[in-house]
Amino acid sequence: xxxxxxxxxxxxxxxxxxxxxxxLLVHQSFAVHVMILVFMFGMLGVAWNxxxxxxxMFSFGQAAFFGIGAYTSSYLSIAYGINPWIGLIAGGCIAAxxxxxxxxxxxxxxxHYFAIASIAFAEIVRIVFNNWQLVGAxxxxxxxxxxxxxxxxxxxxxxxxYYYIMLAFLLISLVVCYLVATSKMGYYFRAIKESHKIAEVxxxxxxxxxxxxxxxxxxxxxxxxxxxxxxILYIDPGxxxxxxxxxxxxxxxxxxxxxxxxxPVIGAAILIPASEYTRVxxxxxxxxxxxxxYGFLITLISMYYPEGMWRLFSRxxxxxx
Amino acid sequence: MPDQLIQxxxxxLLIGLMYSxxxxxxxxxxxxxNIVNFAHGEFLMLGMFTSFWLFTLYGIDPVFxxxxxxxxxxxxxxxxxxxxxxKVMKGPMLAQLVVTFGLSIFISNLAVxxxxxxxxxxxxxxxxxxxxxxxxxxxxPKVAASIGSIIASGCMFLFLKRTKTGKAILATEMDxxxxxxxxxxxxxxxSLSFGIGAALVGVAGAFLSIFYYVYPQVGGLFGxxxxxxxxxxxxxxxxxxxxxxxxxxxxxxxxxFFFDPAYKYAIVFMIYLITIWxxxxxxxxx
Numbered sequence: 017x018x019x020x021x022x023x024x025x026x027x028x029x030x031x032x033x034x035x036x037x038x039x040l041l042v043h044q045s046f047a048v049h050v051m052i053l054v055f056m057f058g059m060l061g062v063a064w065n066x067x068x069x070x071x072x073m074f075s076f077g078q079a080a081f082f083g084i085g086a087y088t089s090s091y092l093s094i095a096y097g098i099n100p101w102i103g104l105i106a107g108g109c110i111a112a113x114x115x116x117x118x119x120x121x122x123x124x125x126x127x128h129y130f131a132i133a134s135i136a137f138a139e140i141v142r143i144v145f146n147n148w149q150l151v152g153a154x155x156x157x158x159x160x161x162x163x164x165x166x167x168x169x170x171x172x173x174x175x176x177x178y179y180y181i182m183l184a185f186l187l188i189s190l191v192v193c194y195l196v197a198t199s200k201m202g203y204y205f206r207a208i209k210e211s212h213k214i215a216e217v218x219x220x221x222x223x224x225x226x227x228x229x230x231x232x233x234x235x236x237x238x239x240x241x242x243x244x245x246x247x248i249l250y251i252d253p254g255x256x257x258x259x260x261x262x263x264x265x266x267x268x269x270x271x272x273x274x275x276x277x278x279x280p281v282i283g284a285a286i287l288i289p290a291s292e293y294t295r296v297x298x299x300x301x302x303x304x305x306x307x308x309x310y311g312f313l314i315t316l317i318s319m320y321y322p323e324g325m326w327r328l329f330s331r332x333x334x335x336x337x
Numbered sequence: 338m339p340d341q342l343i344q345x346x347x348x349x350l351l352i353g354l355m356y357s358x359x360x361x362x363x364x365x366x367x368x369x370x371n372i373v374n375f376a377h378g379e380f381l382m383l384g385m386f387t388s389f390w391l392f393t394l395y396g397i398d399p400v401f402x403x404x405x406x407x408x409x410x411x412x413x414x415x416x417x418x419x420x421x422x423x424k425v426m427k428g429p430m431l432a433q434l435v436v437t438f439g440l441s442i443f444i445s446n447l448a449v450x451x452x453x454x455x456x457x458x459x460x461x462x463x464x465x466x467x468x469x470x471x472x473x474x475x476x477x478p479k480v481a482a483s484i485g486s487i488i489a490s491g492c493m494f495l496f497l498k499r500t501k502t503g504k505a506i507l508a509t510e511m512d513x514x515x516x517x518x519x520x521x522x523x524x525x526x527x528s529l530s531f532g533i534g535a536a537l538v539g540v541a542g543a544f545l546s547i548f549y550y551v552y553p554q555v556g557g558l559f560g561x562x563x564x565x566x567x568x569x570x571x572x573x574x575x576x577x578x579x580x581x582x583x584x585x586x587x588x589x590x591x592x593x594f595f596f597d598p599a600y601k602y603a604i605v606f607m608i609y610l611i612t613i614w615x616x617x618x619x620x621x622x623x
Contacts, residue, residue, distance in 0.1 A: 074434060121614035128373050128572075131434060132564045133613055136606035139561060143603040259557075263438055270431050304449030304553075307442055314439030319424045322432030 061280025063236035069274035072209030077138030085238025115234035156252025273324025353586020362537035368573020378560020384542020414535025448553035571619030
């Protein structure tokens with residue numbers, strides 16, 4: 017494991033300190049909400065990055081894992097009164113199992129074929145939940161209001177606890193990503209990304225390590241799903257399993273820079289506030305202007321900054337030193 | 338019961354032929370440039386709106402607006418390639434995947450902005466009524482659209498196999514560098530293929546507008562199905578896309594018939610995943 021230099025630690029510590037005091041200084045509820053979304057999508061991006069950025073499997077179906085996480089904890093809580101923290105782990109494990117079940121048959125697929133298979137998979141999951149009476153079908157699930165406490169993962173009076181919990185989740189996911197990227201597994205992932213055949217010749221069990229990447233990614237995405245359910249207290253297939261969410265996750269990772277640890281977080285920090293504030297400023301429902309700008313930006317970014325902002329930042333950093 | 342089954346089979350065949358025509362345009366672009374055009378469904382939507390407005394504003398029947406749709410969408414596709422897609426051809430693969438996603442969001446919301454998200458249906462056109470054959474009913478618009486789809490696919494096939502330009506496209510699809518060495522201007526072939534792919538889906542849009550709702554988000558569903566059709570048929574294979582389109586149409590109606598109509602698209606995607614598991618290169622891919 018490589019050591020961090022002072023030049024890397026100081027900016028990270030400053031940013032973290034600013035994030036911790038941010039909601040204490042800014043009392044606007046909407047700004048805190050946007051920051052929570054940034055952390056959520058940042059973590060979803062980190063999860064995508066483990067399988068997409070490192071192992072080269074471009075998934076356009078992450079919303080399925082996100083949704084499975086949200087549904088598992090919510091259903092367990094409504095039907096059996098199981099604590100959402102346990103539901104969080106259960107959701108992650110179920111998502112990882114589903115990921116393994118779908119990832120195994122897809123282990124030969126590469127590039128475009130994998131991308132389209134992931135869309136097909138996520139659509140199947142969405143259609144099934146949309147018709148599954150047990151989990152409320154298209155009407156979705158509403159979580160019961162309980163006493164607010166950390167143990168119940170429920171807070172009515174303030175967004176602050178949600179803010180800090182999600183920030184902590186994001187940090188944990190970054191640590192996981194760092195550990196994966198710097199371990200032997202991370203090197204195997206990158207070898208697989210370059211070429212299946214070469215990786216196999218070098219003795220890497222391609223099928224197994226691809227499965228590891230998908231399962232870690234699914235687990236982390238499902239954890240965010242549970243958080244979303246506890247935060248919004250209402251889920252339905254139309255809000256947690258949309259293709260649009262999957263696409264947004266890919267865009268965030270690409271914008272920030274796929275294959276770098278901080279990339280997706282930077283992507284989320286740019287894209288989420290930009291889209292939320294344009295939506296508020298222009299998005300009188302139904303005119304589509306906010307989405308128009310969003311689509312235009314995506315096209316421009318992939319034309320002119322296909323490597324992501326992370327590359328831009330690190331290049332600037334090198335020039336200044 | 339047998340009548341109902343035959344009815345479902347025919348319905349599946351008719352909608353499947355529409356999928357075929359939509360997918361042929363997509364597979365051509367995919368095969369030649371190795372780019373997935375996620376804006377393909379939005380191209381279809383533009384074709385449908387072109388046909389819709391030509392009828393509503395100028396009274397031109399969709400049957401006659403087909404050539405107009407073809408040329409408008411050809412030009413549109415070629416321009417999109419020239420000014421946007423060609424810029425990412427040498428970039429990382431992720432950018433290639435994402436650039437057309439951006440385009441699709443942009444185009445569909447442009448349509449929402451100008452034409453509102455309302456559902457529209459063309460009023461009485463030339464093609465009207467129902468055919469009664471035996472115990473089954475076939476809508477004339479659907480039958481006409483399917484015949485049109487067969488003709489358009491056939492023309493495309495002949496164009497690729499018989500003309501010099503068509504052969505140049507196929508050569509580029511097989512081996513870009515070899516084609517370049519043979520004196521084929523592959524950059525020109527790229528914009529030509531993108532234009533033809535868009536033109537074909539524009540024609541499909543004109544046919545579809547006779548019997549289907551016209552609205553800005555219509556491309557989403559058809560686009561997703563078209564990807565499955567293309568990948569099922571095999572990357573870049575015109576014949577594969579044609580056959581896979583019919584298979585998907587049949588799977589959709591029969592799946593809805595034997596199980597539950599709510600799951601018909603899930604069944605299509607399931608069949609796609611199973612096929613891709615057994616044959617990752619698709620039915621007729623190499």
